[in-house]
Amino acid sequence: MQHILREKLWTYIVDHNPELMLSLQEEVSVTAYLTEKVNGIMPLLENMVAEQAPPYLIEEACLKELTAELKPSKFLYLREVVEQEFPEQYEALRDCGTLTYEIVNLIGECSELFAEFGFRENGENTSLRYAVIAQVDGYLR
Known part of the structure; x- marks a missing residue:
């Protein structure tokens, strides 16, 4: 076992x-x-x-x-944000095989936001989501 x-x-x-x-x-x-x-x-x-x-x-x-x-998985959260909010970049990263690597990098990029806004398994924190979207946008540019 x-x-x-x-x-x-x-x-x-x-x-x-x-x-x-x-x-x-x-x-x-x-x-x-x-x-x-x-x-x-x-x-x-x-x-x-x-x-x-x-x-x-x-x-x-x-x-x-x-x-x-x-739990909760910051990786899955960020992957979902990128997939929903940045579908073209998501597909490009997935197709070239760097999606996981870039999402792992984004965890580090967003670590202060997760600490500041709180990252919990239950409930969607709209303020956190908007802050993460802005951070991801800056990272992907």
């Missing part, structure tokens, strides 16, 4: 937090990170196994705990 959880956590990171993926790969600490995170939820895993919970429920609960601090 631990192996499965490490694989699923890595897949989640690749899909939702590629900036973390790149950072972990640069530091050559992917395995250590995944192992540390899975070891951190071992009490939950062991309790659910002891309670004879079905494997799919164990996996779901463990993944929810493992990914909690990775």
Whole structure:
């Protein structure tokens, strides 16, 4: 089960937090990170196994705990903003294979805005969105 959880956590990171993926790969600490995170939820895993919970429920609960601090995804938020507000640039970046790289760069460019306006999973912050659109516009020009 631990192996499965490490694989699923890595897949989640690749899909939702590629900036973390790149950072972990640069530091050559992917395995250590995944192992540390899975070891951190071992009490939950062991309790659910002891309670004879079905494997799919164990996996779901463990993944929810493992990914909690990775949410919300700034990457997905910015990708959506670029796709909706700058469709031509989005398509061009996607077609040339640099979309992920540029969105990761935009996370850094918008980090002060995320801190200033607050970035939460629930609810759309219109002020943040307009500020991000302006920042992305300046970045893409």
